[in-house]
Amino acid sequence: MDQRRFGQSNGTSRRVKSSPNGRGRGTVEVILELPKFVIVKHGKIGPTFYWNPPVYWRKRAALEGRSYPFESQKLGSNLSQSELQSAANPHNALFEEWRLGKTSTPSRTYAAHGTVEWLFEQYQASTIFKRRVSVRSRPDYARVFNAIANQPTKTGGRFGQLPVASVTPAAAEKIYVRMLEGDTFRRGEKAVMYCKTAWRLMQPHHPREFGKDVPNPWVGVQLVKRAIKSKNAINREEVYTFAWAAVGAGKPEAAAAAIICFEWLQRPENVVYGYISWSDYKPNVSIRIEHHKTGEMLEHPLSDGSLLFYPEAEEILSLVPKRAAPIVMGEGKTEPYKGTRFAQIVRKIADQAGLPKTFTLDACRHGGMTELEEAGLTDGQGRALSAHKSRAYERYAKRTAKRMLAATTARFEHRSNESK
Known part of the structure; x- marks a missing residue:
């Protein structure tokens, strides 16, 4: 793992002031060791980290006639050392896989730290999820989470790219309504149920990424009342x-x-x-x-x-x-x-x-x-x-x-x- 200056890449580390709890209750000096290809930018909310693939490999790929499928990815703000490492490791693993010629394109992408799709990934990879959800039901959760994450936003992005803390009850209600399109009532109910559970179970593990005023916006979503069909029974x-x-x-x-x-x-x-x-x-x-x-x-x-x-x-x-x-x-x-x-x-x-x-x-x-x-x-x-x-x-x-x-x-x- 490389040590480099925040915002630079000269191979050194330095002490930076940041709020470890992300809530502005004073600052402390910390030394963070930046993972490979990670840079930092400072703002009002504190240091924000980015995985920034090197230009050298983009140019080399062009000379070799290979595609270069990597772009800068936001990892999150005010991250601890372990959070920063966990956020950067998947990107570096994919890059190394591509660099060694094992694949022409990454086998998958990883969400930015603190986003909705990041939360979905964290939940599905957790021991809590594996204990609660049967193997047979897990693909259904993945389908519903993907459908939610891919819902478009007003700015032209995707819902999954939004910070978890920015999701309001009104936004959760809109997602529910969209998931109901085509009278897919059960899909809408699953969306609310799965998200409500993911927010509730992951909040204690990542408290800084959740809203302070409304930690679980899905609790207030009012479901459409409908007649429940009886399940098929074979004699x-x-x-x-x-x-x-x-x-x-x-x-x-x-x-x-x-x-x-x-x-x-x-x-x-x-x-x-x-x-x-x-x-x-x-x-x-x-x-x-x-x-x-x-x-x-x-x-x-x-x-x-x-x-x-x-x-x-x-x-x-x-x-x-x-x-x-x-x-x-x-x-x-x-x-x-x-x-x-x-x-x-x-x-x-x-x-x-x-x-x-x-x-x-x-x-x-x-x-x-x-x-x-x-x-x-x-x-x-x-x-x-x-x-x-x-x-x-x-x-x-x-x-x-x-x-x-x-x-x-x-x-x-x-x-x-x-x-x-």
């Missing part, structure tokens, strides 16, 4: 039609996924990404289901000692080859399926079996939830089987083995009565 007959069709098509892992989602109500992303393994399954005894979203681990009884509750489901599982630790693992695969690829397999088998276009693993799980309601289970019994959480419920309903057995028995009796 038991359709689930097993699909399962046997999948076995016949040489995809028994798809059959297993469908019945696990329907019978034991595991979330599809958990099934596909290997959250259920052969060690969780004890034939004719129990099956252990992990719900990554809620952190719940439930052990569903498969019998009461004399009566099997899920004979056909267990017959399906007996036909699934034990290719690896996870139950849902394709032939020749060394790691779990990608969600999109597995969805394509499910769609193809469902079409071949003549099942409705609404058939998905989500719909299988919703079908199982619907059967719980039809069975007349109490709220506590239903939650005991599905791993749904509620503060009001958690105070008095416990997911004990006795409660799980009672709920499963009631569901089995309902199904038996329906078949008579």
Whole structure:
């Protein structure tokens, strides 16, 4: 890392006065070591740092007939040493990749420190985000954040280039309205929900980048009231039609996924990404289901000692080859399926079996939830089987083995009565 004078490049450092908290509460002398290609300009708000690629390489690229895809990038103002280093490192890494001839253009660009798109990047890269958001849902967050960042501003720029602190409730409201265009109500709701959460969770980590008066402008956005469509639900007959069709098509892992989602109500992303393994399954005894979203681990009884509750489901599982630790693992695969690829397999088998276009693993799980309601289970019994959480419920309903057995028995009796 080069040491150079602020605003120059003579290889030295100097003490500069800046407000480390960015709020003008006095100044202190600090020495900052400028990363490679970083310069500084002084203004009323304090030192502002820029990543400034060298002219030498622009000229050399022209002589070699190569494109030079780099421009000066603002990194932020009043940055600490660690913030400055973190802001400059990605740009230097991309430059080095280009300089060594590994790529003709950068594989990606990085947002300026303190901007809206910088906040989106920080949130998606954080441990907090990875704990809260499932792997299957992360691409959706990226799509929504990109759509928000690319909204045009009055000055001809993009919303993502604005400082986080400059976003007002009025601006948040305008973004919400734009995201609603074409009656895409759900996209607008996601925009507000995702941004509200990103602002709330990132503000404690980067307090200087947020507005002092309105730290979270998304809280005040009023959503349009609308009727919520009920989720598609697949019934038991359709689930097993699909399962046997999948076995016949040489995809028994798809059959297993469908019945696990329907019978034991595991979330599809958990099934596909290997959250259920052969060690969780004890034939004719129990099956252990992990719900990554809620952190719940439930052990569903498969019998009461004399009566099997899920004979056909267990017959399906007996036909699934034990290719690896996870139950849902394709032939020749060394790691779990990608969600999109597995969805394509499910769609193809469902079409071949003549099942409705609404058939998905989500719909299988919703079908199982619907059967719980039809069975007349109490709220506590239903939650005991599905791993749904509620503060009001958690105070008095416990997911004990006795409660799980009672709920499963009631569901089995309902199904038996329906078949008579």
